[in-house]
Amino acid sequence: MSLVSMTPATAGIYNQTVFNEMINEINNVKNEVEFRSLVTKLQAMSAPSFLAFIAFEHTTPTSVECKLYGNPPSAINQLLLSEEIHEYCHNESSPISLSQFGSLYPQHLYLLPVHAGHNEHGAFLLQIQDPHDVEHLCWYWSSIATYLIHAYIKLAKQRLVAITKRERDCLLWACEGKTSWEISQILGVSERTVNFHLSNCIEKTNSSNRLQAIAKCVVTNII
Known part of the structure; x- marks a missing residue:
């Protein structure tokens, strides 16, 4: 019914x-x-x-x-x-x-x-x-x-921005205070690749830097 x-x-x-x-x-x-x-x-x-x-x-x-x-x-x-x-x-x-x-x-x-x-x-x-x-x-x-x-x-x-799995992984480790080099060692990729993924996150969330991108993703439950 x-x-x-x-x-x-x-x-x-x-x-x-x-x-x-x-x-x-x-x-x-x-x-x-x-x-x-x-x-x-x-x-x-x-x-x-x-x-x-x-x-x-x-x-x-x-x-x-x-x-x-x-x-x-x-x-x-x-x-x-x-x-x-x-x-x-x-x-x-x-x-x-x-x-x-x-x-x-x-x-x-x-x-x-x-x-x-x-x-x-x-x-x-x-x-x-x-x-x-x-x-x-x-x-x-x-x-x-x-x-x-x-x-x-x-x-x-x-309606949230399309953050990829690898971008999300980089954001999660950045949340833990890891540097791009440390994230690259954890994920087994180059530091340049980590910075590329984090730059994409900054652009997708319309942020000024990675800290703002992290904050936006946390409050909207992307990460």
Whole structure:
């Protein structure tokens, strides 16, 4: 059964079969168009509780790209992508009422941070009318969140620069503080070849030097 045909009234958002089908669809998302469509389906089948998914993607050690999937109230779209929201989602894992970030946020909207590894995090925006339901609903959505963020990470990696295996090997040893000569001895190639691979990495990542290339590759999980 497709997610688009499911509603709490017909299938039950907490039904195990519905949950398994949901996870299967998440795992089979192949591109960002499908991902965006999937979030819309999740929103439709779970209305009114689930409103949006926020993805935070590090592009450099100091730069974060925020993307919003779903249809939250238009009046708070930009507020959801604020630095304050990102800081909370980066550092915390407990659900929080958006009203705690200011009076512009409705009290019945909650933010559920999602973490899935190094520099990989996002958040769910949930609409919960009764505060007594917060723990239960967030527990349910946190089980889905891990799958959703991993699906997003998989798609994000498809957009990364094409670093070859040999370039990656050179970067990994450079991360360990090895010089080009030391890397050449470890990999059994010439020092000139190592410098060639590292220069390619610098160019591919639009970096100024190998240290910046390493930093970019670390935060984007290339290495």
